[in-house]
């Protein structure tokens with residue numbers, strides 16, 4: 001496990017998942033590796049592939065993952081990049097299935113930075129499962145044309161709504177999802193984002209607009225009082241702690257899927 005950025009859930013859930021499956025994992029910050037002294041990503045991938053059964057990496061630039069995957073002969077798992085966070089979405093969709101029994105047709109509104117890694121992965125997965133996907137973000141923070149194009153390629157009939165109005169996006173919705181306003185690596189934009197995002201806070205008023213049986217998800221870590229209120233994250237509609245637990249179960253399944261037969 002290579003980490004260029006901090007992590008609580010991804011690190012611990014992968015470590016415990018591997019242990020409980022009877023395997024072993026290594027935590028390596030990029031500083032611990034010769035990567036930090038200029039060894040290429042390609043050479044690192046080639047060498048690690050001779051020792052390990054899989055590589056999980058959390059990186060700044062998505063191209064780092066692509067370079068790892070191109071040169072590794074073992075599976076490379078995205079543990080979050082600036083572009084996607086797919087392991088998170090495995091846990092999220094397991095949580096939605098536990099609640100509603102199905103994914104197809106379920107309405108999900110992502111409220112916040114619609115261009116971030118979590119929003120991107122949610123959109124692609126929502127397209128795969130034919131969900132009713134809505135995004136509410138301020139101008140300038142809406143999903144990129146590139147991700148929308150990819151989602152439409154996956155599912156030409158994808159039901160997608162992109163709006164600046166959080167009340168429009170969450171009207172009658174079954175799942176409200178939010179994430180931090182400032183992702184890792186964007187810290188210098190934090191002040192500007194704090195000025196733009198307050199209308200997109202997930203609070204009790206926004207929940208009243210949703211379906212009666214709405215559930216609230218957040219990938220965590222949360223900035224309580226910014227993108228979500230204490231009342232909502234600690235309230236009866238929150239499934240945030242089940243969602244965090246599901247990282248462990250979903251990633252065990254992913255590891256078995258990737259490593260079975262080896």
Ligand code: CP
Pocket residue numbers: 006007008009010011080088219220221
């Ligand atoms: N949700 C998530 O990936 O959390 P960490 O940053 O703690 O791994």
Ligand code: NVA
Pocket residue numbers: 080085116117118179180182183184219220221
């Ligand atoms: N969008 C957040 C997710 C953290 C798990 C970030 O990249 O910091």
